[in-house]
Amino acid sequence: MRTVIFAGGDYKEHDFYRSTINFFNLKIAADSGANFLKFINVVPDILIGDMDSIDEETLHFCEENGSKIIRFPSQKDEIDTELAMIEASKIGSETIFIAGAFGTRLDQTLGVFRLMERFRNSIIFNEDVCSFIIDHPLDLESIIGETWSIIPLQKDANNVSLKGFKYDLNHRKMEYLRPYGISNESSENHVSIDPGDGKLLVFRYHSRSFGWIDELSFKLK
Numbered sequence: 001m002r003t004v005i006f007a008g009g010d011y012k013e014h015d016f017y018r019s020t021i022n023f024f025n026l027k028i029a030a031d032s033g034a035n036f037l038k039f040i041n042v043v044p045d046i047l048i049g050d051m052d053s054i055d056e057e058t059l060h061f062c063e064e065n066g067s068k069i070i071r072f073p074s075q076k077d078e079i080d081t082e083l084a085m086i087e088a089s090k091i092g093s094e095t096i097f098i099a100g101a102f103g104t105r106l107d108q109t110l111g112v113f114r115l116m117e118r119f120r121n122s123i124i125f126n127e128d129v130c131s132f133i134i135d136h137p138l139d140l141e142s143i144i145g146e147t148w149s150i151i152p153l154q155k156d157a158n159n160v161s162l163k164g165f166k167y168d169l170n171h172r173k174m175e176y177l178r179p180y181g182i183s184n185e186s187s188e189n190h191v192s193i194d195p196g197d198g199k200l201l202v203f204r205y206h207s208r209s210f211g212w213i214d215e216l217s218f219k220l221k
Contacts, residue, residue, distance in 0.1 A: 009109070028088060031051060044062060117199075132201075134200045140219070154199060
């Protein structure tokens, strides 16, 4: 099963998100993420959180249209997006996509990146970029000229190989404190990424295509 979580961050291109809805089996709103779903007239299957930032009108919209509502107290250890990811995993989601994780709250965004390390089958995305963690070699489709950024997580990554890029690597060390993997560019329609003995955080600026949704659902689960 493929789940999308709508968090409470920024949404700019509304039609982009309308177009992504049909790619997912389950839609979860994390608290105020439901405000955006109501704006584009989409009913979440599940609404979860402490309900401290959702509009009252949106809450009624979800109640009246049959959303399953799971409430938590405001004093809790988890952020609402984390609660949504836990619920998606409990239900049996093989891949979890998170929209609205980028926004003005940099602390919330960094928190979601930490959660991606815990929930290894997760992808965050917006209108321009998708981001995910690689811990094993992957071959992925691309469009020539797309921007990719590849950053080691937690520690130096040894024996990293990148192929199909303007700047390829062949069994090189990517140092944790030297982010020279930012702003690479695909030079072919397929790229290969081998993280060696480490984990890599990957950003693909996807040119508002949608093929990466199906591909990552298959290759990251």
